Amino acid sequence: MASNPPAPEAPYVPSDTLVYDGYRADDEAPLGEWNPTAESLAPVRGRHRVSKQRGGGFARSSTVLGVGVIAAVSAGGMASANTGKPPVSISIPDLPSVGSLISDDSGSSADDTSAFSSVGAPSTETAKSSSASDAGEALRSRILAQAETQQDQIDSKAAKAVADAAQKESDALAAKAEKEAQEKATAAKKKAEEEAAKKAETARLAELAKQFTLPTSSYTITGTFGQAGSLWSSGYHTGLDFAAPTGTLIKAIHSGTVTEAGWAGSYGYRTILTLDDGTELWFCHQSSISVSVGQKVATGDVIGRVGATGNVTGAHLHLEVHPGGAATGIDPMAWLRSKGLNP
Known part of the structure; x- marks a missing residue:
């Protein structure tokens, strides 16, 4: 970056008025060019920090801009204090790319897109990370769906096994009850038949007894x-x-x-x-x-x-x-x- 020649020394004027580059503070002539270098100023600390860029050009330009603005604000405030004029409000946007807009290293600023990447559009790595995250989430969803399906199948099989066992037990109980009922019915039928046969035999013998008699008595x-x-x-x-x-x-x-x-x-x-x-x-x-x-x-x-x-x-x-x-x-x-x- 080219540096300007030093400003000419102003003639001595015995006054309490602050003089910049041959003009006094109460004059309305513009201030002379103020061009500090990076070697002459300490790095700025505070809010207006600029991240380190490739080649160092962006960082140096941002530092120079920040120092110049502070100096200009200080000078304006001092001049206003002497002249009685109202202070001028200066607003500087808090953007990391301001220095690159005014840097004399045009090639470097033209090629550097890191500022825009950090402010606006996502980088390639971010896109890849997002894509990988989406793929992982899709895989996770598929695994969870498969696990849920398998669990549903297991639950269905278990429920079916329980239902089959209950049905089998119910069938066994029903068969047992039916068998017992048949046995009871058979026994009751047999008993009824025996009782009927006994009654019939009793009746027959009673009828025969009328036809038969014992051969003697008192025996x-x-x-x-x-x-x-x-x-x-x-x-x-x-x-x-x-x-x-x-x-x-x-x-x-x-x-x-x-x-x-x-x-x-x-x-x-x-x-x-x-x-x-x-x-x-x-x-x-x-x-x-x-x-x-x-x-x-x-x-x-x-x-x-x-x-x-x-x-x-x-x-x-x-x-x-x-x-x-x-x-x-x-x-x-x-x-x-x-x-x-x-x-």
Whole structure:
């Protein structure tokens, strides 16, 4: 930057008036050129700071401008104090690019765009940073969306699993309840059927009891079917013994035909009554017989009397039952009960 030649010394004027470049403060002539250099002035401190620029030209120019303005303001204030004129208000914009506008280094200021970058348009790095931030935010949004989707899927699967488990448990409980209900219904049906069958059997036996009767009265059961002992030639008892006093009446258990009546060896006096179904009833050890062969009798008719004839130890009626006329008999107690009788 070119420097101006020093100003000529002013003639001495003995006065208290402040004189600048040959003029006094009360004169209206303009002040002479004031051109301080960077080497002659200290750096300005305060608000009007200028950031360091490339080459140092911008910083030096801004410093010179700031010092010149301060000096001009000071000079104007001093002149106003001497002349009585009102002070001039000077306003300097607080911009970092003011120095570059008046700098004599035109090439440097033309190429330097840092001031405009700092004041106005964003720099390339700022744009890149903004773009990277936008991309990161988009990636973050996608990750959050994916995480939310996955969480929704997990929650949906968990809810479905819970619902399936609840449904399975409900189905199991329903199946169990249905099975229990079926079992109860089956048991109730079976019980009802059994009760109905029992009632029917009771009714049948009651009806049969009208057709059947016990062979004697005032008796005591002293021997049952199948008893083992030496008293019986077969080695066991083949009938049912009704002990009663001699002469007690013997009655026909059911209607039938007399097929035998007489002495039968160890059986003593015996009467055989054949029923309509072919079953033979043997009445043994009688003291007397009241019927004859071929005679038809009805239920309750007297056919003889209790005695002690044949192989006996006392007076009693020995009764045997031979289904179909078989040689081997069955238990008379069971047969009588099947007819509704209870000896």
